[in-house]
Amino acid sequence: xxxxxxxxxxxxxxxxxxxxxxxxxxxxxxxxxxxxxxxxxxxxxxxxxxxxxxxxxxxxxxxxxxxxxxxxxxxxxxxxxxxxxxxxxxxxxxxxxxxxxxxxxxxxxxxxxxxxxxxxxxxxxxxxxxxxxxxxxxxxxxxxxxxxxxxxxxxxxxxxxxxxxxxxxxxxxxxxxxxxxxxxxxxxxxxxxxxxxxxxxxxxxxxxxxxxxxxxxxxxxxxxxxxxxxxxxxxxxxxxxxxxxxxxxxxxxxxxxxxxxxxxxxxxxxxxxxxxxxxxxxxxxxxxxxxxxxxxxxxxxxxxxxxxxxxxxxxxxxxxxxxxxxxxxxxxxxxxxxxxxxxxxxxxxxxxxxxxxxxxxxxxxxxxxxxxxxxxxxxxxxxxxxxxxxxxxxxxxxxxxxxxxxxxxxxxxxxxxxxxxxxxxxxxxxxxxxxxxxxxxxxxxxxxxxxxxxxxxxxxxxxxxxxxxxxxxxxxxxxxxxxxxxxxxxxxxxxxxxxxxxxxxxxxxxxxxxxxx
Amino acid sequence: xxxxxxxxxxxxxxxxxxxxxxxxxxxxxxxxxxxxxxxxxxxxxxxxxxxxxxxxxxxxxxxxxxxxxxxxxxxxxxxxxxxxxxxxxxxxxxxxxxxxxxxxxxxxxxxxxxxxxxxxxxxxxxxxxxxxxxxxxxxxxxxxxxxxxxxxxxxxxxxxxxxxxxxxxxxxxxxxxxxxxxxxxxxxxxxxxxxxx
Numbered sequence: 045x046x047x048x049x050x051x052x053x054x055x056x057x058x059x060x061x062x063x064x065x066x067x068x069x070x071x072x073x074x075x076x077x078x079x080x081x082x083x084x085x086x087x088x089x090x091x092x093x094x095x096x097x098x099x100x101x102x103x104x105x106x107x108x109x110x111x112x113x114x115x116x117x118x119x120x121x122x123x124x125x126x127x128x129x130x131x132x133x134x135x136x137x138x139x140x141x142x143x144x145x146x147x148x149x150x151x152x153x154x155x156x157x158x159x160x161x162x163x164x165x166x167x168x169x170x171x172x173x174x175x176x177x178x179x180x181x182x183x184x185x186x187x188x189x190x191x192x193x194x195x196x197x198x199x200x201x202x203x204x205x206x207x208x209x210x211x212x213x214x215x216x217x218x219x220x221x222x223x224x225x226x227x228x229x230x231x232x233x234x235x236x237x238x239x240x241x242x243x244x245x246x247x248x249x250x251x252x253x254x255x256x257x258x259x260x261x262x263x264x265x266x267x268x269x270x271x272x273x274x275x276x277x278x279x280x281x282x283x284x285x286x287x288x289x290x291x292x293x294x295x296x297x298x299x300x301x302x303x304x305x306x307x308x309x310x311x312x313x314x315x316x317x318x319x320x321x322x323x324x325x326x327x328x329x330x331x332x333x334x335x336x337x338x339x340x341x342x343x344x345x346x347x348x349x350x351x352x353x354x355x356x357x358x359x360x361x362x363x364x365x366x367x368x369x370x371x372x373x374x375x376x377x378x379x380x381x382x383x384x385x386x387x388x389x390x391x392x393x394x395x396x397x398x399x400x401x402x403x404x405x406x407x408x409x410x411x412x413x414x415x416x417x418x419x420x421x422x423x424x425x426x427x428x429x430x431x432x433x434x435x436x437x438x439x440x441x442x443x444x445x446x447x448x449x450x451x452x453x454x455x456x457x458x459x460x461x462x463x464x465x466x467x468x469x470x471x472x473x474x475x476x477x478x479x480x481x482x483x484x485x486x487x488x489x490x491x492x493x494x495x496x497x498x499x500x501x502x503x504x505x506x507x508x509x510x511x512x513x514x515x516x517x518x519x520x521x522x523x524x525x526x527x528x529x530x531x532x533x534x535x536x537x538x539x540x541x542x543x544x545x546x547x548x549x550x551x552x553x554x555x556x557x558x559x560x561x
Numbered sequence: 562x563x564x565x566x567x568x569x570x571x572x573x574x575x576x577x578x579x580x581x582x583x584x585x586x587x588x589x590x591x592x593x594x595x596x597x598x599x600x601x602x603x604x605x606x607x608x609x610x611x612x613x614x615x616x617x618x619x620x621x622x623x624x625x626x627x628x629x630x631x632x633x634x635x636x637x638x639x640x641x642x643x644x645x646x647x648x649x650x651x652x653x654x655x656x657x658x659x660x661x662x663x664x665x666x667x668x669x670x671x672x673x674x675x676x677x678x679x680x681x682x683x684x685x686x687x688x689x690x691x692x693x694x695x696x697x698x699x700x701x702x703x704x705x706x707x708x709x710x711x712x713x714x715x716x717x718x719x720x721x722x723x724x725x726x727x728x729x730x731x732x733x734x735x736x737x738x739x740x741x742x743x744x745x746x747x748x749x750x751x752x753x754x755x756x757x758x
Contacts, residue, residue: 211660215614215653221646222617225624229639232631236639237624260691267683267717441720442729445711448687452694452710453737453749460748465695472691480679481610482600499642507635 051173054408058106058416066103067413067420070110075425077111078118079432085115085131085363089384101391105410108387109417116363117161117425120356121432124153126447128259132250132493133316133359135486136324138258140344140351145433147347154429155286156294156349157356158422164302164357165418168364171306173411179310179365180372188505189515193522193529195498198318198490200529213487216478220491223248223471230496231503243463248471252455253492256468257485259451261475263444268480285430294353297327301357308358309365316362317493321486323354364414371395371407606676607661611654618650686717703749707734 078085089111099107116134123129124141137157144153172179186194199217226237227247238244286294301323308319327350335342344351370381373395388395393403438446455468478485502516509515517523602610625644690713698706711730720726738749 211653211656212610215610215650215657218614218646218650218653219617222621222643222650225621225643225646229628231635232639234628234630234639236628236643237620263714264684264687267687268679268681270680270683439720441715441718441726444718445714445720445730446733448691448714449707449711449733449737452691452707453741456698456749457741460750462695462698465698469688469691469695473688476684477609477613480676481602481606483610502642503635503637506637511636 047174047176050404050408051170051411054405054410054412055415057405058102058409058412063103063106063413064416064420066099066107067110067416068424070107070112071114071417071420071424072110074111074114074116075118075121075428076114078115079121085112085119089115101393101406102409102413104387104391105406106413106416108384109410109413110420112363112384113161113165113360113414113417113421114425116359117158117421120157120161120359121154124157124352125150125432125435126259127262128447128451129254132254132489133320133362134356135254135258135317135489136320136355137352137359139324139486140348143345143347144349144352145347149347149349150433151430152286152290152349153347153352154432155426156290156298156353158425158429159286160294160298160301160353160357161360162418162422163298164305164359164361165364165414165421167299167302168306168309168361169411169414169418171361172310172364172367173408176368176372179368182310184373185519185521187519188501188508189518190521190525191501192498192505192516193525194318195494195501197525197529197532198321198494199487199498200532212483216483216485217487217491219474219478220253220488221495222491223253223488224492224495225499230500231507241463243461243467247496248467248492249455249458249464250493251458252464252468252471254489255451255455256471257475257478257488259447260468260472261479261485263448263451264472264476265479266444268476290349293349297323297350297354298357300326301354301359302361304354305358305361305363306365309362310368316359316366317490319358319362320355321490323358324351327351327354360418367411367414371399371410602661604676608658611658611661614650614654614657618647618654621647621650623647683717687714690714690717699750702751703738704731704734704751707737 074085074089089108116131119129119131119134120137120141123134123138124145127138127142129135129138141153141157144150224247226244228234228245229236235245301319304319304323304326305316308322309316327348328344331340331342331344331348331350334340342348366381370385385395391406393399393406399407435443452465452468455464456462458464475485477483478488505515506513517526601607621643625640625647628638628640628643630638630640690710693713694706694710697709700706701709708727708730711733712726715726715730742748
């Protein structure tokens, strides 16, 4: 319990009125940047990093933690309200979150996201504080072969679990992987699929892909559907707070999401996307099982609160988890972590195995400021949740015109380049097409994010073993992951077979089950 | 971000339309008659996705065979992954085409996704707005190009109070420009106005 008392010391050092003001400001600024479509925590931290250099380290870390959490929540807000995630880790939230908003439950979606984030960062930070050295030693066991197994696992989990049709999910995933191939090959430096354009050499930025596939694709899709599209402005806001039923349905997904985030967060390379999608898939599975076993209606696809609570909790606890490789190994595992590493170096902090001994005081202050940041997030944004939800009551033409304007802005702001906007148009058309033909876009996004990682690790593994493929199954971790892949791939097939057999069995049996539902 | 203070924004003529729409949804998924994610494709539409996948797969395979690996590159080289992705794309395209054929033969033939709900006109208007915006952004500057984009998209979504729409569009665009250049230090192109002022 030595770690706990050290954490308390850190809290004592961080909890001054002045620092609380910094935390407050950080969360406010982070949320403000995060709610711009296409901008999330990484963008918020990057934009506000220069401000922190003028502060003393403790205040800077606290401001930072506030911005980080605020930006993350801001990204979740746009996912839920506008179907536009600010960062890859809130993509999973869009599915059920936006459906909830369409069903008039935006405030509840935001509420469960805020409280879930709070619970998850609280638990996640405590887990990191208590088990950091152990987690570092596990993370060190991850070689290229294990990373590759992890990405394959995520691909299969997403294609098989998140989408309605396995074949269409696979199609979407492959499109994403193909888009991810564009640009300079990181292993050999060879230009690939650049089609003669210098800008294409950098690949297609993930902001372009998310904004195009999700935000602008959605705008065009709604335009195409005309009157048959749901009208956001007329959705009743409902009661602004979480009802008792919402709490009852949310707390287990919070804890499950937190657990997933804590397990996957510290693994370098998995980032926050993997646990958020695993959480979404898990909740979806459990919900379908509840319907089969106990007749509780499966609301997935229509805005299930579990589908917001789980992924948001996973997102935040993995954010705490990324501190493990960052502090313990000096290894940034996400864009935000990379920026934080830059900030540490400003203060002469050299993350690595000895950091916990040499700069113990600052490490514990950082962990304590994460706690303060998450409390501040709850305090500031819970009251705002119903207010943000009001955004949907704008007249439809202005709402979609505004989304379009901010989408273009987000992409232009990457590098103030018009070529990026042309790419955005192409991706937008792809997004509209996928929507119109019912091909899910989530697997494509995962393909774009994790595809390059999968390729790099695969080739690195084979390079390390000089071409011997047995390295891919060379450890217990990777074998275990491949077994999970087989299970994940087998379950939909078995379910489909069972359903077919049941349908063939007899019609009366079906009537019976529908009476129950 | 999007709060606005231009006075009341809901016009009387929009209200009845809005009320009408509330009656339509509340069904499962609150979507149109068919849920595109699970509905089988029917009619000529069923060839579009397999064709798209086949084209992307062909491009990936072409890239895999034409990419020039540097002589010192370790194997598997830069062509291996594109090759695998391309081959899988072709396989999935074939599977989807077969599934589309089978679905149209055995399916009940009513709930297919034939794209009959697709309203091309507003989509074309929005796309035109985006293309014009991209083409004119650095000439006209963010303020005018952004306002034009806002106005066109609002028009495509049924806004017909042209003057008020223009005022809202200009103030949104101006707010973004001011907010970004002052607050975040990001410069958006000034364009024409920069020359005039």
